[in-house]
Amino acid sequence: MRPEIPIEPKPGWNRRHLLGLEELSADEITLILDTARSFKEVSTRDIKKVPALRGKVIVNMFVEPSTRTKTSFSLAAKRLSADTVDFSPSTSSLSKGETLKDTARNIEAMGVDIVIVRHWAPGVPLMLSNVLKASIINAGDGAHEHPTQGLLDIFTIRELKGRIRGLKVVILGDITHSRVARSNIWGLTKLGAHVTVCGPATLVPPFIEDLGVKVSHNVDEAIADADVINLLRIQMERQKANLFPSVREYSRIFGIDGERMKRTRKDVLIMHPGPINRGVEIAPDVADGEQSVILKQVTNGLAVRMAVLFLVAGVKELEGEERA
Amino acid sequence: MSSYLIMGGRVIDPASGFDAVTNVLIEDGKVKTLGSASPRGYQVIDARGKVVAPGLIDMHTHLREPGKEDEETIASGAAAAVAGGFASVASMPNTDPPIDNEAMVEFIYLQAKRCGKANVFAIAAATKGRKGEELSEIGQLVRGGAVAFSDDGNSIANADVMRRVLQYAGMFDKAVISHCEDRNLSRDGVMNEGYMSTVLGLPGMPAIAEETMVHRDIMLAAATGSKVHIAHVSTAVSVELVRRAKEKGIRVTTEATPHHLVLDETALRTFDPNFKMSPPLRTKKDVEALRRGLTDGTIDAIASDHAPHSSEEKDVEFSAAPFGVIGLETTLPIVLTELVGKNVLSLNEAVARLTLNPARILGIPRGTLSAGAVADVTVIDLDKEIEIDPSRFISKSRNCPFAGRKLRGCATVVLVGGRIVSGGNG
Numbered sequence: 001m002r003p004e005i006p007i008e009p010k011p012g013w014n015r016r017h018l019l020g021l022e023e024l025s026a027d028e029i030t031l032i033l034d035t036a037r038s039f040k041e042v043s044t045r046d047i048k049k050v051p052a053l054r055g056k057v058i059v060n061m062f063v064e065p066s067t068r069t070k071t072s073f074s075l076a077a078k079r080l081s082a083d084t085v086d087f088s089p090s091t092s093s094l095s096k097g098e099t100l101k102d103t104a105r106n107i108e109a110m111g112v113d114i115v116i117v118r119h120w121a122p123g124v125p126l127m128l129s130n131v132l133k134a135s136i137i138n139a140g141d142g143a144h145e146h147p148t149q150g151l152l153d154i155f156t157i158r159e160l161k162g163r164i165r166g167l168k169v170v171i172l173g174d175i176t177h178s179r180v181a182r183s184n185i186w187g188l189t190k191l192g193a194h195v196t197v198c199g200p201a202t203l204v205p206p207f208i209e210d211l212g213v214k215v216s217h218n219v220d221e222a223i224a225d226a227d228v229i230n231l232l233r234i235q236m237e238r239q240k241a242n243l244f245p246s247v248r249e250y251s252r253i254f255g256i257d258g259e260r261m262k263r264t265r266k267d268v269l270i271m272h273p274g275p276i277n278r279g280v281e282i283a284p285d286v287a288d289g290e291q292s293v294i295l296k297q298v299t300n301g302l303a304v305r306m307a308v309l310f311l312v313a314g315v316k317e318l319e320g321e322e323r324a
Numbered sequence: 325m326s327s328y329l330i331m332g333g334r335v336i337d338p339a340s341g342f343d344a345v346t347n348v349l350i351e352d353g354k355v356k357t358l359g360s361a362s363p364r365g366y367q368v369i370d371a372r373g374k375v376v377a378p379g380l381i382d383m384h385t386h387l388r389e390p391g392k393e394d395e396e397t398i399a400s401g402a403a404a405a406v407a408g409g410f411a412s413v414a415s416m417p418n419t420d421p422p423i424d425n426e427a428m429v430e431f432i433y434l435q436a437k438r439c440g441k442a443n444v445f446a447i448a449a450a451t452k453g454r455k456g457e458e459l460s461e462i463g464q465l466v467r468g469g470a471v472a473f474s475d476d477g478n479s480i481a482n483a484d485v486m487r488r489v490l491q492y493a494g495m496f497d498k499a500v501i502s503h504c505e506d507r508n509l510s511r512d513g514v515m516n517e518g519y520m521s522t523v524l525g526l527p528g529m530p531a532i533a534e535e536t537m538v539h540r541d542i543m544l545a546a547a548t549g550s551k552v553h554i555a556h557v558s559t560a561v562s563v564e565l566v567r568r569a570k571e572k573g574i575r576v577t578t579e580a581t582p583h584h585l586v587l588d589e590t591a592l593r594t595f596d597p598n599f600k601m602s603p604p605l606r607t608k609k610d611v612e613a614l615r616r617g618l619t620d621g622t623i624d625a626i627a628s629d630h631a632p633h634s635s636e637e638k639d640v641e642f643s644a645a646p647f648g649v650i651g652l653e654t655t656l657p658i659v660l661t662e663l664v665g666k667n668v669l670s671l672n673e674a675v676a677r678l679t680l681n682p683a684r685i686l687g688i689p690r691g692t693l694s695a696g697a698v699a700d701v702t703v704i705d706l707d708k709e710i711e712i713d714p715s716r717f718i719s720k721s722r723n724c725p726f727a728g729r730k731l732r733g734c735a736t737v738v739l740v741g742g743r744i745v746s747g748g749n750g
């Protein structure tokens with residue numbers, strides 16, 4: 001009654017969890033991207049749903065506010081026919097003195113196959129993967145990693161540029177506090193891109209060069225020959241922590257506006273993981289301009305997350321279901 | 325009181341440089357003589373094939389009483405101490421309430437006496453309430469038995485207050501123990517600032533947060549002529565600062581912990597809160613520098629910084645967990661295996677850093693086996709293989725960074741004041 005499952009199970013994937021891009025090989029990243037490409041095609045059909053994860057239970061455990069990532073994962077799970085449950089701290093026991101591990105074990109006891117976790121503390125997805133039987137997908141842990149965001153950024157670049165190897169990618173903004181920056185750096189460098197991180201000296205973490213990137217504090221120099229500029233959201237509380245002097249100064253020195261765009265390559269891609277601060281790190285005319293691919297990133301996020309859920313859920317059960 | 329003949333062990337007494345196989349006679353709670361005689365009428369402790377050392381001293385522990393008796397008590401800490409080979413510990417004053425008056429110091433000694441295990445020497449708060457503002461009643465605290473002064477984890481931020489503490493404690497010739505950390509620089513950090521903190525996305529505590537304070541306190545010690553002891557030194561620069569200060573004759577001493585001497589920040593890849601402490605685990609280069617400092621004598625003592633935490637507090641998200649790990653029951657095996665066993669220290673040097681040196685820094689009449697000394701003795705089996713299993717610790721807490729390690733060497737018998745408080749019978 002449903003369309004055929006469009007994906008042949010792919011060899012080369014044997015991970016139950018997606019905790020970060022640091023531990024993935026270039027081949028594994030490419031496998032996710034290729035799988036996502038197939039799923040993107042599903043989104044163009046009249047019936048956008050496939051039965052791949054029918055009978056699976058996926059819990060969205062978001063212990064930190066999120067709108068688009070949570071929605072994107074929920075939708076991805078629904079399109080794969082999984083049952084989804086939301087779990088957020090305001091309605092959970094986390095505020096009543098129960099530890100995270102206890103809470104997670106309780107959720108798992110209800111029969112959960114995949115836990116998608118967003119948490120303010122780095123390392124929580126790894127910690128959960130050590131105590132739970134379910135697959136864990138990291139939807140962002142503090143400033144550590146946000147692997148699906150990194151993947152959807154890389155997917156978008158590959159889709160529009162046709163390759164990753166040799167491209168010049170600038171990640172611009174608050175690098176220190178950005179999990180998006182870290183996941184992008186791991187993924188892009190593994191696939192052969194040249195990455196430059198650019199931002200105020202107070203917001204670029206120490207020894208980041210050891211991750212295989214260049215560091216710049218001069219935006220115009222950094223973006224002059226860039227193929228991609230990935231802008232990061234600047235958090236206002238960083239100003240209170242004295243990490244930059246004022247929003248006005250940040251915007252003048254590190255923001256991307258129409259004037260600055262004139263000094264970039266004509267085919268440069270402007271990316272942003274959202275939510276954007278219009279007029280701070282990105283001027284409205286740039287956010288809405290021809291080079292902006294910000295909404296394409298959101299669309300691709302869905303396909304990437306379908307691919308990740310599909311891969312970690314494993315193909316075995318899927319085959320069994322088909323025979324039944 | 326029983327009299328003992330500790331027979332046939334390799335007796336190491338760094339105070340006199342003694343190192344030979346001989347017998348130790350214990351009578352009336354004191355060391356009577358060292359020598360080959362084996363008179364009758366003594367209970368024999370067979371130490372053949374073992375090392376007989378002065379009772380080990382851990383000069384940096386947290387026993388949590390009063391205030392956090394679910395994590396440790398003076399009794400449980402003192403029992404854990406002797407299980408780990410320590411005849412004496414010095415306890416830090418960061419209890420609730422803090423140890424900042426004479427009665428509270430006496431309470432520590434009373435509780436230690438009641439349990440009758442290790443000696444517990446009280447380190448008292450340098451300022452009232454450990455707030456870094458007003459001097460505590462240092463003279464009366466000394467009368468109550470305080471052996472040194474420290475605000476412990478609360479580094480005294482105000483340099484003038486630190487100067488006055490040094491001047492005042494100097495009248496009593498007591499050391500001021502400094503946890504060197506500029507809180508403005510360490511901010512909300514939870515680990516060493518560097519490559520690993522960048523990779524893991526955890527806020528870092530830069531090495532300079534420690535080093536600027538080490539430098540300041542050395543200068544204040546030089547200016548006042550008083551004794552400063554740098555607690556748990558952790559960076560290469562700190563070691564070098566202490567080394568140069570000692571060359572100039574400034575009265576500075578320092579200690580290092582087993583975890584800072586053995587582990588580095590790469591352990592945090594697991595996000596295991598049992599690797600979270602302050603100062604944090606540093607880089608491999610810092611570990612090497614610490615080991616060199618230990619070898620050349622810049623680092624005087626090895627101390628555990630035993631910091632018990634309940635599992636419901638500690639076994640949580642790394643960022644949310646409190647700082648600190650326990651060490652009373654692992655320090656000696658770690659030192660023997662990782663430092664003596666790997667030629668960082670000779671056995672004699674290791675014994676000195678666990679006995680004589682901390683005794684001198686604290687000014688306590690311990691740390692030697694010379695005739696007439698209090699009979700605190702630790703018998704060590706260098707060949708005994710053990711595996712660290714925190715579930716079997718005597719300590720009430722389990723937050724140990726060395727779980728599962730296979731180590732070689734541990735204490736088999738401990739005497740405190742001429743009484744067997746651990747092991748024996750065989």
